[in-house]
Amino acid sequence: MPTRIFGAILASLVLLPTTTAQPARHPNVVLILADDLGWGDVGFNGRKEWATPNLDKLASQGTRFTRWYAAGVVCAPSRAALMTGRYTIHCGVSANNQDLPADEVTIAEALKPHGYVSGMFGKWHHGRPRPPAKSYVHPLDHGFDEFFGFTNATAAHQQYPRKLFDGREEKPVEGFANTLFTDRGIDFVRRHRDRPFFLYMPYTLTHFGIQAPPGDVTEQKGKFEEKDPADPLNATYAAMATRLDKEVGRLLAAVDEAGLADDTLVIFTSDHGATFEAGNKGTSAYHRSNGPFRGQKRTLWEGGIRVPGVVRWPGRVPAGKASNEIIHMTDVLPTVLAAAGGKLPSGRQVDGRDVLAVWRGEAAAPERTLFFEWRTEGYHQLVAMRGPWKLVLTGNSPPEFYNVEADPGEMITRQAEHPQLVKQLRQELNSWLATETSASKEGKDPAPAAGANGR
DSSP: OOHHHHHHHHHHHHTSOOSOOOOOOOOEEEEEEESSOOGGGSGGGTOOSSOOHHHHHHHHHSEEEEEEEOSOSSHHHHHHHHHHSSOHHHHSOOSTTBOOOTTOOOHHHHHGGGTOEEEEEEEOOOOBOOTTOSSOOOGGGTTOSEEEEEOSTTGGGOSSOSEEEETTEEEEOOSOHHHHHHHHHHHHHHHTTTSOEEEEEEOOTTSSSOOOOHHHHHHHTTSSOOSOTTSOHHHHHHHHHHHHHHHHHHHHHHHHHTTOGGGEEEEEEESSOOOOSGGGTTHHHHHTTTTTOSOOTTSOSHHHHEEOEEEEOTTTSOTTEEEEEEEEGGGHHHHHHHHTTOOOOTTOOOSSOOOHHHHTTSSOOOOOEEEEEEOSTTOOEEEEEETTEEEEEETTSOOEEEETTTOTTOOOOOGGGOHHHHHHHHHHHHHHHTTOOHHHHTTOOOOOOSOTTOO
16 A cells, blocks of 8 residues: 555544543423413413513423413412322322322432432422421422422412521521522522533412512503502512513523523423412402413313413424423423433332423324312312313312313303213213322312212
8 A cells, every 4th residue: 555545544543533422411401380370471372461571582492382281270289290290189289288298209309310400499388297297398308409498388478578498497588589589590500500400490470469579560550450559459460470571581591691501491381370369469360361261270170270381492392383282280200301311210100291202393292181180178170181172070060061272261061062072081080080099188178969060
């Protein structure tokens, strides 16, 4: 072989990389949960009376899901199901005063074996300690490495608290609670930018009390009718929604500034629909916060369970897309775990599905019947939903049966047209109820006597 050719080949070999390719980094996960935020309170779902530019930008950078469903209609059950991927009748929390059992596995616990550090800044809703425990289960007992915020639901009504938990210790604070949560979230992102992290941000906006920073209220004054102009509650609720948008914007800007946007899966949703209860002072009803839907928090009509839902993961989740695929809050845990390349602990079962392919726009949502229940505080309502069809059983009232795609306001009940499907969904609902755990049965109101709905 000529010397010059041999030399050229040798030179090319010398220039070959000598290091092996590094494995792909597990994605960071940022889960943002609003409190009592209605489906219609955000610009990306049609709100025009106030602006949510940061949330709208998030939706434009990812996929918004128009049929994203909460798993519960009050705080504790919804959040427990979200954290565990298990229905309220299986995770031990189906009433607002129940504490998450110590043996349940949260998203933070499921991610820990895969090298994740987890932080939670906001509202953790504990209930009564379960015997023989003498104290409630703390988020640091459930896989979180850092916690700052409220543990008690009643305390979380305060927008300007005097104390918040920092870890296990309650400490004095000053300022607007949700701004303090974001400050901690930003600090967490900056400190953990070099390793995979799970950041859970359960804000308390737009939950009552109806209060927002004065500057935010000033921006909204004069836009709405007020019962008392000196106490502009409707403007204040709008200010709470826009303040939530600003806090989300600050948090995601920190992710971008850290150079982590492409490596971060962001999920935004709400724990359930907006409330029309006394503490809300009529503001969500005035603003029609639940959009075109019937019902509210503490009901299983669409207004109580259909919530805003956005997923962003640049290059993996389609940008600027609106999807009508059905997502249930219990899907978050198995899907996040799949995105992280992980598996559930051996023997652990969840009710949610891995819908990563759905989020990525590569598949349709799985065909399944979804179930919902609210049977405490004097309520007794059950739902079985399959595709567009939704069976609603309320106490001893006649059954309701809707096509929620054609009739999202649930105005026209159609059970007479589809008796076999109604019968099938009722059978499936009864089979599901038979799987309820003893822990979840605690504190349940008795079922109504058999009547028109057959229960």
